Amino acid sequence: MLVIGLMSGTSYDAVDAAAAVLRLDGDTLLLRPLGMVSTPYDDALRAVLTRALPPAAVPLAEVCRLDTAIGRAFAAAAVRADRELCDGQAELAASHGQTGYHWAEGGRVHGTLQLGQPAWIAEASGLPVVADFRARDVAAGGQGAPLVSLVDLLWLRGRPGRAVALNIGGIANLTAPDGTAFDTGPGCALLDAAVREFSGGRAAYDADGALAGRGRPRRRLLERLLAEPYYALAPPKTTGKEVFHTGYLRAAGLFDGVRPEDALATLAELTARTVADAVRSVGATEVIASGGGLRNPVLTRMLRERLAPVPVHASDVLGLPAAAKEAYAFGVLGFLTVHGLPGTDPRSTGARRPSVLGSLTPGRNGFRLPPAAQRAPVRLVVER
CATH class of the missing domain: 3.30.420.40 (ATPase, nucleotide binding domain)
Structure with a gap:
């Protein structure tokens, strides 16, 4: 499966889009990297996001505008990656989104908010999208991070x-x-x-x-x-x-x-x-x-x-470039989700159980899930 992983981290300077071919071979997940493109947030969006992040108090209207603007930025990155790295053949986008708030208190995480509405990605690229990965682990009692630990x-x-x-x-x-x-x-x-x-x-x-x-x-x-x-x-x-x-x-x-x-x-x-x-x-x-x-x-x-x-x-x-590794990791998590496989290890996040992560947004042609994998991989091999 040809997957685009989309990531913007806590430095919130750009959307990184990494493309990879992923396939299961028995108990091994094989990843062939195709490259990464990085699309900076424009100055206006970055300024608004900077003002809105904790400890700022932000009205819901501003959250809505940010969710839309970030979703459009992720959509542009997905379209660019599909065109430049995948020759228009990508099959799935996996979007981390932009963390707006991670509600950690008393040693527990009570909730998490990732901005960047995935409908904009699906509409612009035509791709089905897996997004909002962290919430399910939090609901299962986990920290929701570090989510790339698996x-x-x-x-x-x-x-x-x-x-x-x-x-x-x-x-x-x-x-x-x-x-x-x-x-x-x-x-x-x-x-x-x-x-x-x-x-x-x-x-x-x-x-x-x-x-x-x-x-x-x-x-x-x-x-x-x-x-x-x-x-x-x-x-x-x-x-x-x-x-x-x-x-x-x-x-x-x-x-x-x-x-x-x-x-x-x-x-x-x-x-x-x-x-x-x-x-x-x-x-x-x-x-x-x-x-x-x-x-x-x-x-x-x-x-x-x-x-x-x-x-x-x-x-x-x-085999995974330092600047692109997190984007590739979310591509892997999206691949696991559409194959019905957990994307967490409870030892890492403290959750009660492993969880299949994320929400699914249909692409232009709907969302046809591949057959569920018979077993979860036990290793990841990067093909050079």
């Missing part, structure tokens, strides 16, 4: 030692081979928030880690940030921009006379330290990393220094 477990099965999958987006998360999976804390979320504040909104991120590279971490500020109670919680656990946002940095005193360079260096050190502590806690002997955070050389250097001698490899070495 894909990580299948993909890294058989690696020697304890290979841990790490993704550094706005929020960083990991998956260990025993099924332990959780958000470690901020990836680039606080770095990006600080850059926007210091630049008056003129910049969205620290390009190439240039600011952080010129600064020095401020020890007392770092200690205050490390006192965040989330880090001490036992997994499974999830977090997001509901916690880690500009107001959080303001309360910590980041903008009280701290040079921007030193503030960014401190935040890069915070991410590197909390990620490294989490990776060590699961006994990793190897880290397979992905996500936009790998584009920040200062952050990746700090992380490698803190994890040495444990090696950190970009996921490219195993």
Whole structure:
């Protein structure tokens, strides 16, 4: 099946669309990557989304407009991917959507809201769509994240030692081979928030880690940030921009006379330290990393220094480009759904049971489900 996975993460800068041919061969799921296209959100949409995300209070009218605008952006990305990567032959779109709110409280997740109405994708592309993956796991008592943990477990099965999958987006998360999976804390979320504040909104991120590279971490500020109670919680656990946002940095005193360079260096050190502590806690002997955070050389250097001698490899070495890995993962989850197969491992999310994920939106020719698979795959092999 030719599937397009659509993803926009907690950095909310673009819609990534990755195309792959997926097929079951006995107990193995084979994935042949066809490439990824990334379609940036336009400046106006990104500005509205920035203003609407937690801790902002937003009227329902604004939520409706965002749901429509994001749905149209995802639709444009799906159409482009089908045309440029699939020669118009795609059979399914699998859309993560854009997380608007993840209701985590008291160690539990009570609800989750993903924006980006899938009807726009189906209407524009003609493809059937699987979307809104997280809600079913939450309904089953799970955290609804990290939702790619099952894909990580299948993909890294058989690696020697304890290979841990790490993704550094706005929020960083990991998956260990025993099924332990959780958000470690901020990836680039606080770095990006600080850059926007210091630049008056003129910049969205620290390009190439240039600011952080010129600064020095401020020890007392770092200690205050490390006192965040989330880090001490036992997994499974999830977090997001509901916690880690500009107001959080303001309360910590980041903008009280701290040079921007030193503030960014401190935040890069915070991410590197909390990620490294989490990776060590699961006994990793190897880290397979992905996500936009790998584009920040200062952050990746700090992380490698803190994890040495444990090696950190970009996921490219195993056939999935670091920038596209999450989009491919949601393509896999969509494929599992239409074959009637669970997309979660309860060890990772804390749910009562595995769940078949998502909602189905018919395409131009309806929705003809393939025959249900007789058994779930136990490994994922990327075909080169």
